[in-house]
Each structure stands twice: as C-alpha cells, then as structure tokens.
Amino acid sequence: MRELYADIIIDISHEKLDRPFQYRVPETLAGKLETGMCVAVPFGAGNRLRKGYIVGLGDVCKFDPARMKEIAGTVRGESVVEERQIALAAWIRKNYGSTMIQALKTVLPARQTVKKLERRTIRRLMGREEILSLLGESRRKKQAAKGRLLEEMADQETIPYEWVTGKLGVSAQTVNSLERAGVLRVESSLSFRNPVKVEASREKEKTLSQAQGQVVEEVLADYDQGQVGTYLLHGITGSGKTEVYIRLVQGIVERGRQAVVLIPEIALTYQTLLRFYRCFGDRVSVLNSTLSAGEKYDQCERARKGEIDVIIGPRSALFTPFPDIGLIVIDEEHEGSYKSESSPKYHAREVAREVARLHGASVVLGSATPSLEAYYRARKGEYRLYTLGERLTGGSLPKVYIEDLRKELQEGNRSIFSRRFQGLLAERLERGEQAILFLNRRGYAGFVSCRACGHVMKCPHCDVSLSEHRGGRLLCHYCGYSQPKPPHCPECGSPYISGFKAGTQQIEEKLKEMYPGVRTLRMDGDTTRTKGSYEQILATFGNREADVLIGTQMIVKGHDFPGVTLVGVLAADLSLGVGDYRASERTFQLLTQAVGRAGRGELAGEAVIQTYQPEHYAVTYAAAQDYPGFYGEEILFRELMGYPPASHMMAVQVFARDETRGAGLASHLAKLAGDAATDTLSIQILGPAPGSIGRVNDIFRFVFYVKSKEYDTLIGIKDFLEEKIPSWQLSGESVQFDFDPMNTL
Numbered sequence: 001m002r003e004l005y006a007d008i009i010i011d012i013s014h015e016k017l018d019r020p021f022q023y024r025v026p027e028t029l030a031g032k033l034e035t036g037m038c039v040a041v042p043f044g045a046g047n048r049l050r051k052g053y054i055v056g057l058g059d060v061c062k063f064d065p066a067r068m069k070e071i072a073g074t075v076r077g078e079s080v081v082e083e084r085q086i087a088l089a090a091w092i093r094k095n096y097g098s099t100m101i102q103a104l105k106t107v108l109p110a111r112q113t114v115k116k117l118e119r120r121t122i123r124r125l126m127g128r129e130e131i132l133s134l135l136g137e138s139r140r141k142k143q144a145a146k147g148r149l150l151e152e153m154a155d156q157e158t159i160p161y162e163w164v165t166g167k168l169g170v171s172a173q174t175v176n177s178l179e180r181a182g183v184l185r186v187e188s189s190l191s192f193r194n195p196v197k198v199e200a201s202r203e204k205e206k207t208l209s210q211a212q213g214q215v216v217e218e219v220l221a222d223y224d225q226g227q228v229g230t231y232l233l234h235g236i237t238g239s240g241k242t243e244v245y246i247r248l249v250q251g252i253v254e255r256g257r258q259a260v261v262l263i264p265e266i267a268l269t270y271q272t273l274l275r276f277y278r279c280f281g282d283r284v285s286v287l288n289s290t291l292s293a294g295e296k297y298d299q300c301e302r303a304r305k306g307e308i309d310v311i312i313g314p315r316s317a318l319f320t321p322f323p324d325i326g327l328i329v330i331d332e333e334h335e336g337s338y339k340s341e342s343s344p345k346y347h348a349r350e351v352a353r354e355v356a357r358l359h360g361a362s363v364v365l366g367s368a369t370p371s372l373e374a375y376y377r378a379r380k381g382e383y384r385l386y387t388l389g390e391r392l393t394g395g396s397l398p399k400v401y402i403e404d405l406r407k408e409l410q411e412g413n414r415s416i417f418s419r420r421f422q423g424l425l426a427e428r429l430e431r432g433e434q435a436i437l438f439l440n441r442r443g444y445a446g447f448v449s450c451r452a453c454g455h456v457m458k459c460p461h462c463d464v465s466l467s468e469h470r471g472g473r474l475l476c477h478y479c480g481y482s483q484p485k486p487p488h489c490p491e492c493g494s495p496y497i498s499g500f501k502a503g504t505q506q507i508e509e510k511l512k513e514m515y516p517g518v519r520t521l522r523m524d525g526d527t528t529r530t531k532g533s534y535e536q537i538l539a540t541f542g543n544r545e546a547d548v549l550i551g552t553q554m555i556v557k558g559h560d561f562p563g564v565t566l567v568g569v570l571a572a573d574l575s576l577g578v579g580d581y582r583a584s585e586r587t588f589q590l591l592t593q594a595v596g597r598a599g600r601g602e603l604a605g606e607a608v609i610q611t612y613q614p615e616h617y618a619v620t621y622a623a624a625q626d627y628p629g630f631y632g633e634e635i636l637f638r639e640l641m642g643y644p645p646a647s648h649m650m651a652v653q654v655f656a657r658d659e660t661r662g663a664g665l666a667s668h669l670a671k672l673a674g675d676a677a678t679d680t681l682s683i684q685i686l687g688p689a690p691g692s693i694g695r696v697n698d699i700f701r702f703v704f705y706v707k708s709k710e711y712d713t714l715i716g717i718k719d720f721l722e723e724k725i726p727s728w729q730l731s732g733e734s735v736q737f738d739f740d741p742m743n744t745l
C-alpha cells in the first residue's frame, strides 16, 4: 500500500473537529510518516498552520483531490510528555483494538475551561476536648448524625461541606444548628484547586513491621540501582499495604519524581485520602467521578506544571501528564473496574506496565486476593511477590462453617437460612452484636442447578455453566451450544432443578418474620440509587443503629465494622454459575472478602457459608482463607481449557440493528479469523454465539472468541479483521474487540 493520504485529527477536544481530515502526503515525507505522529497542517479558510495527529494512512482518496491540502511538515511534540502520551495511545490502539481517535481521547485530557466553583468548608471553632465532650453528649441523646459530624471534627480543623452532607449523611439543618450554637462555621471559598483540602497535620511516624520494611527497602533499592520492575503485594485487608504504598511514594517523591496511585472508586474512602493528605499536603491531588471535566483538566495542568507530585484516582489517573513518573501503585489490583468497558477496552494493569516502561518507573500491585494474572506472572518470576501476613490492628480470622443446603433440604429445613446460621444469629441479637448477610447475586441471570444434589448444568465443550433463556432452553455463551432444560436432574433424577430466586427484599421479610423486632438495613442496587445513600447506609450501620445489614456484593468491600461478629453468605455458589471462565475466581474473591468482614474488632467472628456445592474448591479455600491453595487448583483448570492467564483470549463482539445481518457478520468474521491465522493449529475459535444478553436497546449482540497462547497472534488477527472492516458496507453494525475479557458480552 502506498501511503499517499493521511487522516489527521486537528484538535481532539474541539467537538466540531472531532473527526479526521484527509491531507495529501508530500513527496518529501513519503514513507516517513506513522500513525500517532504529530504534523503541521494548513487549516480553515485562512490556511493557518495547526498541529494535528495522524490517525491513519492509505492510498484511497476520500475527498475532492483538487481541494485537498498538503501536510506542511512534521513537528516534534510540544514536549516529551506529549510525545509519550501519543506513543501510549498508539500502544493502546495496537494492543486492544480501537480507532486512533478513541485511543487519543482516552489518553489526552480534553481541554476544558474550568468553571470556578464555590466550595464550602466547615471549620471548627472549638478545641478538641470541647468537641469530644459534645460528642459524648450527643451519643447519650442518640443523635447519630450529629455524632458522626462531631467525631470527624474532633480530628480535623476543616471538613469539606459536601463531604459532610454527602458521605457522612448529615443534614443541612444539623450543620446549621451547630453553627448557631457556635461550634462551627460554614465558610465558602472560590476554589478549583484541590478537591479535598486538609491541613497536613504531623502524624507520628509508624514503625514499619519487619515485612513492611522489607518491601519498602527492596523496592527502593532496586529503583536506586536502575532495576525498576513490577511487584505484587499479597496481604489481607488491614495487613498494612496502604502504609507501604505511602512510604514508597514518599521515597519516590524524595528522589524528585512523581507517583500515580490507583484505587477502585468504591474504596476511595475519605480515611484513605486523609492518610495521603497528611503526608503530601498540597502536593497530592485526587481524580474521581465527582469532578467535572474542567476540574479534571485542571488537575492535569497542575501535574504538567509540576505543582503536584502524587495523583490518586481510578484507572484514568494513569494518563496524568506527569513529566517523570517513578512509581505506579495499583491497590486491589484484582478489581474489575480496572478494565475499561468501552473501546479501547484496556486493562490498567497492563497499561501501567507500558507507562512505567516509557518513564522508567516501578509498578506495585496490591491485593488480598490477587488476580490469577498477577499471581501467575509472580510465579513465573515476572513480578516480585511479597506476602504480608497478619492484621496489624488485631482481630483474628473468623471461624468459618460451610453449610450444605442439600442436607438442609433432606432434613426438612425449607427455610433459606441454615439451622447453624439461625442459631448463631439468635445469639448475636441477644448479645447486641451485629451481623452481615451477604446475598451473592452475581449470575442471578438464570444458571440452573439441582437443589437436591447440587449438580450444575454445564456446556460439554467449554466447561462453563449454561444459562436459561426464555422458552426454557439452556445456552452456552462461549460456543453457542444449546439444549432444552431437562425436567429432572441428570445426576440424581430430582425434579428440584431450577434457578435461585430470592432477592434482598424477600430475605429482609423472612428475617423480620423469624426474629420480630430485628432492626435491618438493606443495601443493593435499589436502595443506593440516590446520591449519598450508600454512605448513609454504611454510616447508620457503623453507628449500630441496625442489627443486620443485608446486601449484595457492594457490602463486602470498604468499611470496617468492629461490631460485626457474624457474616452469613447465602447461596455462595450462585456466582459459580456465571457462564464465564472467571466464575470460580470471582466466587473465591467474594467469599474471602465476605468472610473477612467478621471479627474486625475485639470480639472474635464467625461466618457461615451456605451452598449447594460445599466441596467446590472456591468455597473450601475461601473458608480456609487459603489463596495459594485456590490458585493451585484454578490455574490447572485455566491451563487445561486454555483460558487466561495460561493462554490469551480475544472476544470479537458484533453489534447490529438487524439480527440476521449481525449473525451473518459474526460468522463471516469468525471464518476470516480462522483464515487469517497463519498456523491454524495455534488458535482456537469458539462460537459465534448470541451475547449473554442477546439484545440491548434493540441492538443485537453476537460474539466469538479466539484463543491463542501468543498475544501477538491475536493482535495479528485483530489487525487483519480491522483492515477488512472499513471496506464492508456496515449499516447499523459495529465491531469491538475485548482482549482477555473480564466479563462475557
């Protein structure tokens, strides 16, 4: 192909110019241009020279040749920073598949004027002792909200107003009454700088434990010797990981470089932020979803100008235009939110490694339940593994019981609570302790199992669970295999074969029926829809204004509740039934986290896991809190079936208005993919099949999977398909790629 024409984006943040313009490549530049390069082009009526990025090259003229302008010349990026960002966009495009525009938009912050917002702050007007005595009084009077505010104020001079009314769930009236009483003052300021402002107060340095100290020393020593690498920190919640991150960031900042700290949005608690603010004061900033585009852009500008050293945020914080990153931390690296769900579907863990390569930085991953990917790499020696053993704040691991629901049914217990759980809960209520009831709702969408023997209907080809669809057919979402739902269990002949159908609301009702007077709170998608309700529920429970918190996976993360001494997990195996190769991994993570919620305080905890599959390794190892044990079994399954991380897998997703056309396109692409592989033995194609939700908003979804040991083979197939796609008459169809997918389509 001769590269005669170039598609160029003039300005990615200008809405009207959000498309490529075609320019002629002059003789002098022939063969010298590449996608992602920065060029100068004449633009508009006045032909003013503007800077643009090349997003495509080709020999097809898509425009009136007589009126086509010519590229004036190449320009070096405005700065090293910009050149690195463009290189990163090109890397993302290549490795995950998307247009260059999408990749640039992911990486470069959109220029936005910053609206100066009025920010209100609450300043305390009394000393700590006085606040504490008021706190005691409000506790006696059971004024919970007031208590929450006073408790915060005891530690801080100022608190952001939005945080008090939002996260703390304190009403404006309560704030006003305290202002009238002279306890505090509401101040407003025009600020657009730090989203949260806290005076860095001198906190006495903790002496690191031996295990913590070793990590900090070795990572920094490697860094000083120019041996940057990737490290995996495996340690339960409370084992001191955050403290290690802070010390490492300190070390890097002292060496004159910057650090990026990724934290999943849900774990981005005020407590964690405070610890960073106390260390880095004004030199740290936070990116989160509550910031406007303008505010985000402002944070990027500050980073570019060297006004901050540390940024904390979700996966997009990776693209902060720091001049010289020395360290990237990814906390809770196993979290699904590190994978982008829109094109380019990149994973922060991999992109972090590339950013680190471009800057010469180290990467530190942390988790209580590492992803199979990270642990696999650590085992192969690509990452250095560290284990932090104990909880530093005391509290022991809970005693865990696995209750077999098949046995409960056999022995006449038709309730959704096992007899063991009923007994333990009654004890808690009597003693005034708290309990958490976790309903594992993942995979609610119709997997089918036997109530009598626990047998799960699985695909004979892919070894993942089949899902029930309308009309009673069972379907595999990887390969499309389908069969009618059997009337009796194929294992034991029982007619009790079905899905699980209880929600948190029914559970709450049952609980109230069995334990009259029990105070319950419910946390799920329904009760947390409004802003601030999530924090409010947690705060209410934390203040012991309820006995039992019932909820879906969102309750297993985040806050610590010292009053909780019992955790019940209902239907632990539901998430095992998701038609997805990560089902066991997710189940293990959820159960480990859930079980770990019990016994965070002085009192010992107990946990009950109810399941139809008590012998499943994800259940038994979670009960034992044994990560290496789980990993050992799970990796055998991945290796046997060729699933990541033992192999790589690319999902090709087709979206179509017309069902027949969509299905046709998917099969055609799948066939092409097969032809594209030079050595067909090295790849395996599954499907195509309809997506697990076959139609969303009248768009039909189809997907097929390509497996290969080599990631590059998959990239080659993606490039080949991408090259073919523009020449087809796509009308109402689109194609996306998802590498090593976290979810089925």
Ligand code: ADP
Binding pocket: 206, 207, 208, 209, 212, 235, 236, 237, 238, 239, 240, 241, 242, 243, 244, 392, 393
């Ligand atoms: P993680 O991030 O693994 O959950 P943290 O770093 O938050 O763990 O530590 C848990 C608790 O232990 C925090 O309250 C923290 O202040 C405290 N902590 C951490 N390291 C030490 C230490 N070396 N000495 C005393 N307390 C510590």
Ligand code: ZN
Binding pocket: 450, 451, 452, 453, 454, 455, 489, 490, 491, 492, 493, 494
């Ligand atoms: Zn059965």
Ligand code: ZN
Binding pocket: 459, 460, 461, 462, 463, 476, 477, 478, 479, 480, 481
């Ligand atoms: Zn299958």
